[in-house]
Amino acid sequence: MPKSYTVQNTDLLDTQTLEVNFGPQHPSTHGVFRMFVELDGEVIVTLKPVMGYLHRNHEQIAENLTYLGIMPYTDRLDYFNAMTNNLGYAMAVEKLAGITVPERAQYIRVIVSEFTRLINHLSLVGFLLNDLGAFFTPILYAFREREKILDVFEEISGSRMMCNYLRFGGVKCDLSPAVLETMKKITRNFPKFLDEFEALLSKNEILCMRCQNVGVLPKELAVNSSITGPVLRASGINYDIRKVDRYSLYDRFRFRVPLGRKGDTYDRYYVRVLEMRESVKILEQALQDIPVGEILNPKTAPFAKAPRNFKPPVGEDYGRIESPKGELGYYVVSDGTPQPWRYHIRAPSFINLTILEDICLGHKVADAIIILGSLDIVLGEVDR
Amino acid sequence: MELLNLAGIAGVYTLMLVILIAAVAMVTLRSLFHSALALAAVLIGIAGIYLTLQADFLAMIQILIYVGAVMTLIIFAVMLTEHLSHQTVRQNNRQSPLAIAGICAFLFCLTGVIVRTPWPLQPQNQTATITAMELGKAFMGQYVFAFELISVFLIAALIGAIVIARKDK
């Protein structure tokens, strides 16, 4: 039964509600996503999200490809953070096939996924401010920093966004000392940039007026609808898979998890800014003591040349990581052949989108757009 | 020089003609929104006439109050009752000859009165144009009582409107 919100109209004349389609081509719905909204004046009465415009049949295609062939496809899931998608998939298959990863490769994986977290949170803040109406200035400052990190990714993996950089048991190629140096320079300048960015935004009265107490996500609703990632932590629940699972080397680095109190749009924005500061701490520690050594587990080297010989044992496995948007899980079932029998992705954006209706009801049209922006969804991951 | 003030007088008469046409249009136009716009044209025309009589303060006030505020209110009402303005109301019905007869009789008496009364006509261009300064002094000096009475009256109307608007809260 679709939930709806009744406006207590005091005057006698019954106002007619206005059905508006914030359709696939709407300028601010991050890709092709439609909201069928029923408006009473300015207030939203019912809201029905419509998805599936970007469905590319990812999981069916994966069933006809070798395990290595799927890797470039995972870049295109959440096209902002290709590296964390690769990491999630690589870890799931390594768990299934029982492959260990050498020390240096683990360090490179942590560095690369923390850089992706910086990119993702930067772009989110930029797009959120764009929906609020700041004419492209915050997003261009964010993209200026993102360019530096993308250049480093291009130096390592060969492509800026579609990196296809990780392999089962390690990474494709090594970090040259020059690249390490530029990485250190970026992490040194990043806090300075963040202070300037916060000076521009965090205390801005208009931003506070527009974002505070808008789209409040209560704790129990967040837990019941299995929300994960910064959206959950903004509502005050301490659940970060890097701390819970302690996968890869995250137990070696000292970092803390920011938690909000009210769980409204401003908290979701500010928790991400604090997370960026924590990621910079992890990066400093990781770049400090990265060991020298091999970057690919020698046992998996022959499979690099002949991916169709890579036949993980029969069985199923579910590997999950803390992607910048939430818990990104890969469920892989292998039947001994070089092609996975079943391959499914637990996309954080898709799950976070289910509560859009509950937190948007009763707000105004302008708020619905910001709430959608603060949930940080990417349609590539939602529709797969 | 006489060509100039001849052109002036011709201008005034064309202005009056425009106002008349707009007034007739306001009454006969089918769509409500169009007649509202015709009303705006009439009000701007009246402000034009004030200007020709060198009462520029009055002309500005006319535009500010009528065109700026009253017209906006009327158009707000028209826009809010959306479907009302769609059906175009039929303007003329069977009683139009009777109505025209009535109007002619009324016009006849009016012109009779206008012709007979001795208007205190001064020469075309008065000497001192009344500036805003003198108007201000007159309001605060000679007519201060009337001025205060009107403001009290306005406030009463304002409060009445608010009370009606939220009568069942």
Next chain:
Amino acid sequence: MEILDSIFLNTKKIFLDLLGCWLPDWMILLVNIGIIIGVIAVLGPVIMMYLTLLERKIIGRMQNRIGPNRVGIFGILQPIADGIKMFTKEDIIPQNADKIVHFLAPVLMVIPALLAFAVLPFGRGMIPVNLNVGLLFFIAVSSTSTICVFMASWASRNKFSILGGMRSAAQMISYEIPMVLSVVPVILSAESLSTYAIVEAQARWSGLHWFVFTPWGLLAFIIFFLCGVAECNRSPFDLPEAESEIVAGFHTEYSGMKFALFYMAEYMNTFTVSALAATLFLGGWEGPVLPSWLWFFIKTHALIFVMFWFRGTLPRFRVDQLMGLAWKLFLPLTLINIFVAGGYHLISDRNFRVAGASAVLLVSFLLFTVFLNRKYMPEKRRYDLVD
């Protein structure tokens, strides 16, 4: 400096004397008026074209990028390229739109924008029409543009433009009142409505004599300027064309030349409002060394820079906050400002009246922001970093 100062007046006088020898004198009067009208008719659109270029350059620089520089040396010919583009674009009229009103709306939108030029004092002696109700003329003219917004939104008959039309009309009305009231202290101290006399009043005082340096003048200037920004629908009050919510507000259904007319009206409003703000509070063409008309343009372009600066930085208000700001903050402040300005003139002792006035204004500002409008104030937020 005198020659440079009245260079335009002299050229006009020479030109008219030249014509004088074979034209009757009343014809000269008409030619004089014709020149003035011609100057405004040319000045308006040219200013509009180069303001669009200026805006894109300034906002570009704020975002560390260059801004248009392909057409012409520094993008000088960019506005001409935009103009040609606007001319050649297909002019689509929606099928069930109301043809006449759809056509009339942009035309009537430009008229008030151009009329407002008639009252601006461009320099010493260079004021197109020295009405003794100049200021009132400006306010009356700028209030008629609400009707054109209504016509545009009603005629295009689609949901988004009606929503946009309603919002912008409500915004224009509620920002007109604080704008008018914030001008009252200036009239009070300049004892005249004519803009020319106001500029002379600011020149007459001794020492730093612009109205902006008096406490009530500063508050009135800030409120007048912000209401001016709201009046021409520019950021952070640009709700009607909030592209993230309702696509383009009342000019969704317009394309080609009609859209260019809306665009022109908005930029001319920007120029006239900043020019008037400069005239009323920053001493118009009054300045020490440079010729008078140059001072006028420097001050106006400084205020225009501030408007572009707002657009490059600030997010936009929501509808109810926008209205709340006008009715709950600007209106009471301007009313108090009028009383304070009155008191300011009665007290003769200089520094007591300055201290007293600024004290009262500061207290009222805090009263209206921190105590009465607590809902709009940003809350202090604490975040706990957990292990």
Next chain:
Amino acid sequence: MFFGLGVLRGLMVTLKNFVTSYFMPPDRGGLFTVEYPEKRLPVIERFRNFPFLVYDKDPENPRCVACEICANECPTKCIYIEKDTDPNKKPLRRPAIFDIDITVCMNCGICEEVCPFDSIYMDHPFEVASSDRLEKLLFHKNDLLKSNDYFHKIRPTHAAAIDARRRAVEEKKKSAAVKPSETGQPPKAQNGGKP
């Protein structure tokens, strides 16, 4: 405390950027844009765009032996190979037709990894736009073939490592040929350890 203070601080940030954009270097608040057609950023060595085939001496015999491993391994199946045959229909170890459909290829670089004969590598030029979608965007063998020194020009370190490894394999094969007792087993391709 003051209502408008946050907004003012934000305005100061943009003003600072406006002023520094005139005289600061790009990475400290200066102008960041590179005007693309006139000035270009240097292409990074590991940048991978569409693949190309390497030939040593002349385009007639490329390194590729038409073993079709890359065609099978390509995730998007955008490579089509047909073996060359000598006059009396005996298949030769040379491709007659080697087409890559640029519109389908997602330049993931898997063909480069799996090729045992070091013959296919990812190229650098990215301006391959053309008006005709079908004909011009299907690269045939002669569009793909490029010399080894071109390979050295665009990827110096990578090409040097590949050539070093190939020379090592050559010596081993030569030394193996000198000792007749060795069975003349064709040198199994070393697994190319990535540099």
